[in-house]
Amino acid sequence: MTDRYRIAPGASVSLADRTTDDDGGLDKDEGEDRLRDNIDRARDLQERLYAEGEQSILFVFQAMDAGGKDSTTEHVFGPMNPQGVRVASFKAPSTLEKSHDFLWRVHAKAPQKGMIRVFNRSHYEDVLIVKVHGWAEADVIERRYDHIRHFEALLADAGTRVVKVMLNISKDYQLERFRRRLERPDKHWKFNPGDLKERDHWEDYMRAFEVAMERTSTEAAPWYVVPAETRWYRDLVVSQILVDTLEAMDPQYPEPEFDPADYPPGSLS
Amino acid sequence: MTDRYRIAPGASVSLADRTTDDDGGLDKDEGEDRLRDNIDRARDLQERLYAEGEQSILFVFQAMDAGGKDSTTEHVFGPMNPQGVRVASFKAPSTLEKSHDFLWRVHAKAPQKGMIRVFNRSHYEDVLIVKVHGWAEADVIERRYDHIRHFEALLADAGTRVVKVMLNISKDYQLERFRRRLERPDKHWKFNPGDLKERDHWEDYMRAFEVAMERTSTEAAPWYVVPAETRWYRDLVVSQILVDTLEAMDPQYPEPEFDPADYPPGSLS
Numbered sequence: 253m254t255d256r257y258r259i260a261p262g263a264s265v266s267l268a269d270r271t272t273d274d275d276g277g278l279d280k281d282e283g284e285d286r287l288r289d290n291i292d293r294a295r296d297l298q299e300r301l302y303a304e305g306e307q308s309i310l311f312v313f314q315a316m317d318a319g320g321k322d323s324t325t326e327h328v329f330g331p332m333n334p335q336g337v338r339v340a341s342f343k344a345p346s347t348l349e350k351s352h353d354f355l356w357r358v359h360a361k362a363p364q365k366g367m368i369r370v371f372n373r374s375h376y377e378d379v380l381i382v383k384v385h386g387w388a389e390a391d392v393i394e395r396r397y398d399h400i401r402h403f404e405a406l407l408a409d410a411g412t413r414v415v416k417v418m419l420n421i422s423k424d425y426q427l428e429r430f431r432r433r434l435e436r437p438d439k440h441w442k443f444n445p446g447d448l449k450e451r452d453h454w455e456d457y458m459r460a461f462e463v464a465m466e467r468t469s470t471e472a473a474p475w476y477v478v479p480a481e482t483r484w485y486r487d488l489v490v491s492q493i494l495v496d497t498l499e500a501m502d503p504q505y506p507e508p509e510f511d512p513a514d515y516p517p518g519s520l521s
Numbered sequence: 522m523t524d525r526y527r528i529a530p531g532a533s534v535s536l537a538d539r540t541t542d543d544d545g546g547l548d549k550d551e552g553e554d555r556l557r558d559n560i561d562r563a564r565d566l567q568e569r570l571y572a573e574g575e576q577s578i579l580f581v582f583q584a585m586d587a588g589g590k591d592s593t594t595e596h597v598f599g600p601m602n603p604q605g606v607r608v609a610s611f612k613a614p615s616t617l618e619k620s621h622d623f624l625w626r627v628h629a630k631a632p633q634k635g636m637i638r639v640f641n642r643s644h645y646e647d648v649l650i651v652k653v654h655g656w657a658e659a660d661v662i663e664r665r666y667d668h669i670r671h672f673e674a675l676l677a678d679a680g681t682r683v684v685k686v687m688l689n690i691s692k693d694y695q696l697e698r699f700r701r702r703l704e705r706p707d708k709h710w711k712f713n714p715g716d717l718k719e720r721d722h723w724e725d726y727m728r729a730f731e732v733a734m735e736r737t738s739t740e741a742a743p744w745y746v747v748p749a750e751t752r753w754y755r756d757l758v759v760s761q762i763l764v765d766t767l768e769a770m771d772p773q774y775p776e777p778e779f780d781p782a783d784y785p786p787g788s789l790s
Contacts, residue, residue, distance in 0.1 A: 352633055352634075353675050353676055353679035354677065355675060356628060356629075356631060359625060359628045360628075360629055362622065362625060362635035363622060364621055365621075387749060393676055399671070399674075400672075400677045402668070402672075402675075406624060406668045406671075407622060409664055409668070410621065410622035410623070412622075412683040451649065
């Protein structure tokens with residue numbers, strides 16, 4: 253079910269041709285049942301990943317504001333064992349971070365063996381918002397795609413599966429979500445009047461996403477464009493990507509370094 | 522004077538054809554005078570680098586044991602303003618470091634803008650001792666050269682000049698230095714009987730150095746092979762590489778953000 257959302261290496265990407273609203277032909281109850289099954293399966297595999305301690309996952313979320321990065325993270329990764337899952341959120345870079353190359357702060361948060369790391373925003377901001385606003389020269393952006401590909405290949409060679417998800421919404425849907433945020437005092441903290449101004453650059457953002465995905469979707473670190481307006485379906489697709497990734501990694505409990513037969517029932521007394 | 526020690530990109534390297542003992546036709550007094558001049562010049566340029574805050578230097582030392590990494594660092598970088606110079610020594614990787622890709626701990630220590638970072642050993646250990654002892658597969662080592670080149674290009678694009686120095690000594694000279702360490706109780710801490718065993722792999726180390734330099738000496742991040750047995754000359758050559766690097770970077774004091782004419786003599790009272 254996730255293959256259709258995957259960007260093949262070298263493929264050109266047209267977001268206008270991709271749905272933002274899909275339910276995969278399922279009804280909501282069915283979708284929620286399958287989400288629960290996926291989460292049970294992912295929890296089991298995540299425990300094996302942690303016990304094995306040889307591989308890791310880097311799960312990157314990018315989206316326009318109100319695309320659902322926070323809630324997808326909560327719904328899919330919240331039920332995992334927190335000992336094995338860590339979220340890193342990347343906001344505007346600090347003075348220290350700006351005094352380094354753009355991958356410095358990101359590399360520091362790469363997952364150690366056995367762990368799942370979720371990135372809420374990431375190094376892709378440096379070829380998205382930075383490109384849209386012209387905060388870096390075109391040739392600098394151009395080289396960043398190469399640096400990103402090389403960096404993700406380095407992680408892959410060290411046993412990290414890199415998965416990148418763009419949560420895809422329409423401009424109208426975003427406006428509706430912004431309205432909702434303004435109606436609910438407990439959501440005001442998520443609203444920033446500056447977000448409205450970014451809407452003026454919507455088309456530029458879509459083009460920046462397309463180019464970024466074209467230049468950086470690889471076998472070792474694929475991009476997925478997930479329709480994100482039907483939220484239970486969005487969560488289901490993301491959970492499926494997680495399960496598929498874990499199953500392909502096939503983590504195994506390590507062989508015990510003792511012989512369990514040396515400790516028969518009742519021997520620990 | 523340093524060009525002859527530089528490895529041109531793509532050149533093949535034969536350490537057997539390179540001198541380990543050279544004095545550049547200078548006598549010691551002359552050499553020490555020039556070293557002092559270089560240090561004064563480097564101190565001035567380093568202050569500009571720090572004030573400018575736009576560029577940085579990564580100075581990597583690699584050598585066989587007793588090659589003089591510690592003393593060259595002390596003699597050349599010791600006289601700099603310590604506020605702008607930091608040394609990182611890389612020993613056998615910790616458990617945490619081993620649970621990441623081999624560049625993770627190194628990237629964390631990349632210099633921030635305005636700084637000089639000295640690496641006493643480095644990521645090159647992962648294609649030297651690791652290769653000599655077969656602690657990684659040949660294809661893993663092979664990909665590491667690419668990862669290193671890409672990583673150093675990332676730093677270069679962010680304004681870091683990467684300079685790599687191999688302090689070149691002969692196997693006989695090393696033995697003589699080991700003897701000296703054993704004769705002096707205050708040098709015993711630098712001796713490790715295991716170092717004697719590494720001497721059995723001398724030729725393998727030389728070949729590993731040659732391949733590493735052939736694969737990773739680039740315009741943006743050149744290797745230098747510095748003859749290191751005549752220690753005052755070794756320090757002079759390294760100080761010259763530092764001065765040449767700083768002069769090529771041409772750091773400038775930033776324009777003041779105020780008009781000095783607004784603060785005439787006597788106005789601060």
